Amino acid sequence: MKNILIIEDDWKLNNGIKLALRNPEYVFFQSKTISQAREIRKSEQIDLILLDVNLPDGNGMDYLEEIRKKSDIPIIIITANNMEMDIVTGLELGANDYITKPFSLMVLRARVDVQLREKRTESKIYESEEFSFDFDKMLFKVRGNVIELSKTEQKLLFYLIQNKGTTVTRSKLIDEVWSGEVEFVEEHALTVAIKRLRDKIEKDSSCPEYIKTVYGIGYTWELGE
Numbered sequence: 001m002k003n004i005l006i007i008e009d010d011w012k013l014n015n016g017i018k019l020a021l022r023n024p025e026y027v028f029f030q031s032k033t034i035s036q037a038r039e040i041r042k043s044e045q046i047d048l049i050l051l052d053v054n055l056p057d058g059n060g061m062d063y064l065e066e067i068r069k070k071s072d073i074p075i076i077i078i079t080a081n082n083m084e085m086d087i088v089t090g091l092e093l094g095a096n097d098y099i100t101k102p103f104s105l106m107v108l109r110a111r112v113d114v115q116l117r118e119k120r121t122e123s124k125i126y127e128s129e130e131f132s133f134d135f136d137k138m139l140f141k142v143r144g145n146v147i148e149l150s151k152t153e154q155k156l157l158f159y160l161i162q163n164k165g166t167t168v169t170r171s172k173l174i175d176e177v178w179s180g181e182v183e184f185v186e187e188h189a190l191t192v193a194i195k196r197l198r199d200k201i202e203k204d205s206s207c208p209e210y211i212k213t214v215y216g217i218g219y220t221w222e223l224g225e
Contacts, residue, residue, distance in 0.1 A: 001025055001026070001027055002025055002026050002027070002047040002048065002116050003026075003027045003028075003029060003044055003045060003046045003047050003048075004021065004026055004027070004028050004029070004046070004047065004048050004049075004050065004112070005028075005029045005030075005031065005037060005040060005041070005044075005046045005048070005049045005050070006018060006028060006029070006030050006031065006050045007031045007032075007033075007034070007036075007037045007049065007050065007051045007052055007055065007060070007063075008030075008031075008032070008050065008052045008078060009032045009033065009052060009054075009055055009056050010052075011032065014030050014032070015030075016105070017050060017105070017108065018030065020105035020106075020108060020109060021108070021109055021112055029044060029046065032055075032056065033055055033056050033057045033058075034055055034057050034058045034060075034063045035057055037049075037063070046073060047073070047074070047116060048073065048074045048075070048076070048112065048115055048116055049067070049073060049074070049075045049076070050075075050076050050078055050112075051063065051064060051075055051076070051077055051078060051095075052078045052079075053077065053078070053079045053080070053086050053090075054080070060077065061086070061089055061090060061093060064077070064090065064093050064094065064095060065093050065094075068093060068094040074096045074097075074115040074116070075094070075095050075096055076095065076096060076097045076098065076099060076111060076112065076115060077090040077095045077097070077098040077099070078098075078099055078101065078103075079098055079099075079100055079101065080100070080101050086098075087100070096115055097111050097114075097115060099111060117162075117163075124136045124158070126161050130142065130143055130210075131143075131201070133157065133158075133161070135154060135158050138154065140154075142200065142201050147200050147201070149197075149200065150196075152177060152178075152193050153193060153196060153197050153200070155176070155177045156173065156177050156193050156194070156197055157197060157201075159173065159176045159177065160173075160211065160219060160220070160221040161221050163220075163221070164220070164221040164222075165220065165221070165222075166220060167214045167217050167218055167219070167220045168218050168219055168220065169217055169218040170187055170190055170217070170218045170219075171218075172218070173190055173218060173219065174187070174189075174190055177190070177193070194211060194219060197211060198211050209222060210222050
C-alpha cells in the first residue's frame, strides 16, 4: 500500500483528486493546511505528497523546503495556471514534478503513478502474504519456504515486480534480463525462464495467479495478491 498526502485548501478539489486517484493500492490523507500536514506526517509514513502552493497558513514552497531538509519523499507541486515562477522555484527547491491548475485528472494520475513507480523501484525488497523476496541478499521465500532462483530468474522476477500491474513486452523483458550477456537471445529462452519461475512460485504453474500471460504481448505481475 502507498500513502498519499493531499495538501489542498480547496476541499472540493482535494476530494476530487482523491476520487480521481482511487486505487486499491493507495491510502489517502487529506489536509487543508501545512499545520495539519505536519501532524499527519508525524503519525503516518507518507509515500507521496501533492502540495498546493497557496495555503491558508503559509506558502507551499516554504513547506517543500522544510521537507527537503529531512526527506527525499516524492512531491508534486500543484500550482496556479501560468505561474512560471512557482514552477521554477518548486523544481529548484526539490519538487519532483508539478502540475498546473486547471489540470487533467488523467494526467495527474499518470504523474502520480510515475513518481510512485520510481520510488518503488529503489527498494529491492518485496513482501506480501505469499512472498518475501530480498533481491540484495538473494533470499527468496514462497509461502514461508526458502527457494533457490537462478540469476536469470532473479532478474526476471525483479523486473516484473518493478512493473507490477503493467504489461511488459517480451522484447523488453529479453532486453532487461539478458542485456549485454549475449548478442542474440531466442524468445524461447524467455518462455522457458517464465515456466521455471512459475514452477517455483505459483501454487499451480498451469494456472498462474501472479505471473500472467498477456497473449500476443508479454507478461505482467498481477496486482491481485
